[in-house]
Amino acid sequence: MTWPVSDRSWTARTRWSSARRGLSASAGFTYSGERFEKYFGDFIGKYGFHDMYSGGFYPFETLEEHWAYWSRYIYINRYLDAPKPVYSTLLKLVQDRDYFVLTTNVDHCFQKAGFDKHRLFYTQGDYGLWQCSRPCHSKTYDNEEAVRAMLAQQNSMKIPGELVPHCPVCGAPMSMNLRADGSFVEDSGWHKAARRYEEFLRRHEEMRVLFLELGVGGNTPGIIKYPFWRMTYQNPRAVYACVNLGEAWAPKEIAERSVCIDGDIGETLECL
Numbered sequence: 368m369t370w371p372v373s374d375r376s377w378t379a380r381t382r383w384s385s386a387r388r389g390l391s392a393s394a395g396f397t398y399s400g401e402r403f404e405k406y407f408g409d410f411i412g413k414y415g416f417h418d419m420y421s422g423g424f425y426p427f428e429t430l431e432e433h434w435a436y437w438s439r440y441i442y443i444n445r446y447l448d449a450p451k452p453v454y455s456t457l458l459k460l461v462q463d464r465d466y467f468v469l470t471t472n473v474d475h476c477f478q479k480a481g482f483d484k485h486r487l488f489y490t491q492g493d494y495g496l497w498q499c500s501r502p503c504h505s506k507t508y509d510n511e512e513a514v515r516a517m518l519a520q521q522n523s524m525k526i527p528g529e530l531v532p533h534c535p536v537c538g539a540p541m542s543m544n545l546r547a548d549g550s551f552v553e554d555s556g557w558h559k560a561a562r563r564y565e566e567f568l569r570r571h572e573e574m575r576v577l578f579l580e581l582g583v584g585g586n587t588p589g590i591i592k593y594p595f596w597r598m599t600y601q602n603p604r605a606v607y608a609c610v611n612l613g614e615a616w617a618p619k620e621i622a623e624r625s626v627c628i629d630g631d632i633g634e635t636l637e638c639l
């Protein structure tokens with residue numbers, strides 16, 4: 368039995384997951400409320416932001432302020448651990464099986480929980496990577512050290528000017544490696560993972576496969592949901608399962624080979 372597992376949650380606004388209701392939300396990575404207020408009180412006071420995610424799109428006047436906001440955002444969502452062990456629960460369920468994870472999440476939680484990185488495809492980027500904003504070349508850069516410095520040295524909602532990151536090749540400002548528009552850089556790691564995923568699908572084409580969809584919303588379903596439905600339909604030995612609060616359903620063509628659970632992902636996985 369094979370387990371391609373996935374997680375995705377969408378908003379209409381971008382093509383990377385904000386973790387609003389998916390696997391990471393279930394793990395406690397919430398983007399509003401207490402967690403947002405604790406780290407962004409000054410920004411909320413100045414701009415009236417309602418949640419961390421929409422604040423990330425605000426056109427700040429200076430890059431110093433932009434990176435003061437984003438360094439906090441990256442730090443708490445990428446470099447702090449998730450409050451609840453949902454990812455490790457999932458890993459325990461799949462680790463002895465031939466699994467592959469396709470995700471639009473960008474918060475690195477699968478790697479942090481110990482998933483084999485050769486069995487992961489992060490389609491939409493990673494909070495931990497920067498790229499050239501133009502972009503003049505297709506390479507990404509690990510940002511942990513720089514983000515920690517920004518966090519430590521910011522003052523009155525601004526980082527020092529010398530910490531503003533620039534492209535080492537052309538000098539343009541760096542930007543997040545997140546798929547929001549056509550400037551998203553697919554680096555060599557991205558392409559290798561894409562090939563591994565294709566290869567995994569080829570190897571399991573006519574085998575018993577469980578397409579397990581976790582927390583994928585309905586706004587832009589083209590990466591995980593629709594392909595999972597299609598592949599389940601094409602392979603009579605495949606089963607489709609989905610866990611989603613409020614949006615768990617499958618088309619009638621595959622209904623008899625589908626399991627749809629309307630519930631919290633963490634609580635559901637604990638029951639397995």
Ligand SMILES: [Zn+2]
Pocket residue numbers: 499500501502503504534535536537538539
């Ligand atoms: Zn550049």
